[in-house]
Amino acid sequence: MASPALTAAPTTAERIRSACARAGGAMLAVEGLEPATTPVHHLLDDGSFAITVPGHGALAAAVVSSGNAGIQAVLEMTDYSPLPLREPVRSLVWIQGVLRDVASSEVAGLLDLIATSEPNPALLQVNSGDNRDGETRYALLRLEIESVVVADSTGAESVAVGELLGARPDPFCAMESSWLQHMESAHRDMVDRLATRLPTSLQRGRVRPLGLDRYGVSLRVESENGDHDVRLPFGKPVDDVTGLSRAIRVLMGCPFLNGLRARGA
Template sequence: MVPLHTSRHLAPSPAERARAVLARPNPATVTTQGGTLHLVDPACHVHRGGTVSLLLPDRHHLLDEMARGRTAATVEFTDTGAVALRDPTRSLLWISGTLTALDEATARMRALRLIRDDPDERLLDIGHGRTMVVLEPYLVVHSDTEGCHLLGTDEFVRALPDPLGRWEGPWLRHLEEDHPDLLMALAGACPAPVPLSRPRPLGVDRYGMTLRFEAPDGDHDVRLSFSRPVESPEEVAMEVHALAGLTDACGPF
């Protein structure tokens, strides 16, 4: 991977990038002494007390292991790009800690508290195919093109989750499929010379967006910073069009 080029300075911190991984529907692998479980969509939530909840399939053998007491585990989250890239992995997040399964009543109460701020429909699966487990972290590590970062649990919990997390994937796919002209205009705004290849939308967050150029000598990622942090898709539209040198905000939305 060629080092990331950036414009200006707005970018999420390592802890914010780690929190963003959990906000997206990324695959995860849970490893304990008793085995390994691969999850397509673990429906993760970070709680104010510092714990992380996951939804596991009902009656999985790992739940039997947890029934005997707290279970040491490492959960690896693979942050994958939303479009079909040559190398789809954007970052990796490892959280090591202890897992505890919640009974259905406790899980539903926790889900109700979550839904007040985060209307995540996946929480409705509790008791209908999925069981909530709680991970108490003691080690958090995030690795991407910016480096490998060991995060304190307090730092991890205090980091703001990105407001665009679950919306990011559909928007990037829409941009890729329906607005190649806008992507080309964004490529022209890159702060350094880029390869003569099709720009691909790699990611977007409250501070900016990243393009990928897949060249014969490797992948080149270029980050374009917004003029200010954004909080909604409408604000993203305004910033993206400004980066592309367009005066309207009706492009990819």
């Protein structure tokens, strides 16, 4: 029997879910209006996004005025590298759909639902009265998805809403930034050992850690000929910090695997 094929990278839906989880802020664009910041962008089980926008802004007013018809909008999320790379944007996600107001009777229940998995402080500023203390007050809106597209250095790809709902963020996406920063600042030897896995033509550039997930490590090579991204897949997907630490050492070619323990494990 043939062995199963190696899973070398997250699916498109998984990449989008991880980008959504990492994006601290996003922009919501409506034709004819200035884009609005959205500190909360939460995917709901019905396939729509719950979004917060400044409550006293033109966009919130336009949505309320549109009534049940809603207005076309695009939510853009940018996934930035935690390191100061020459090109810091790792991917862009565009979610297009119809934007509608959330009925006042539904706001409290929806906020509670979001807070159970995403306790964002901005939720406390939704429909909470006048902004006399100088804090921005937010309105809660719902974006009913029509299309989802992600673009990165490999190109652009769309994903169906059903696939998005069936996927989950990478288990390491919350700690990825600190891991990459630590590798860059304190363990350049690890990066140099991983770089030996690259094609010879790419080893002459400056190699930087670009990404980390349960399927492998990504490196960015910055050279005079441009930037090049390369994935180094693990032998199999990992689910915890101990497995991640071991998988990275396998990629490095560490000769003492049996005696290793992940720090802090």
